[in-house]
Amino acid sequence: MRIILDTDKCDGLGMCEAAAPDVFEVGTDGIVVILDDTPSENQREDVVEAIESCPVLALRLT
Numbered sequence: 235m236r237i238i239l240d241t242d243k244c245d246g247l248g249m250c251e252a253a254a255p256d257v258f259e260v261g262t263d264g265i266v267v268i269l270d271d272t273p274s275e276n277q278r279e280d281v282v283e284a285i286e287s288c289p290v291l292a293l294r295l296t
C-alpha cells in the first residue's frame with residue numbers, strides 16, 4: 235500500500251498523526267509530513283483509521 239497526500243487540502247489538524255504517529259507528523263508549516271508512505275501491512279489498521287479520520291479527505295491509499 236502507498237499513502238497519497240493532497241497537500242492543497244491538508245490543514246494540519248493532526249487527526250492522522252493521532253491515529254498513526256509512526257506514519258504521520260504535522261510539520262511546523264501546518265501540513266502533515268508522511269514519515270513512511272509505504273507502511274507495512276501490520277500498520278494497515280492504524281493507517282486506514284488515520285485516513286478515515288481526516289476531515290478534509292486529504293489522504294488516500296493506493
Ligand code: SF4
Nearest residue numbers: 244245247248250288
Ligand atoms: S488529518 Fe488530514 S488535514 Fe489533518 S493533518 Fe492529517 S492529512 Fe492533514
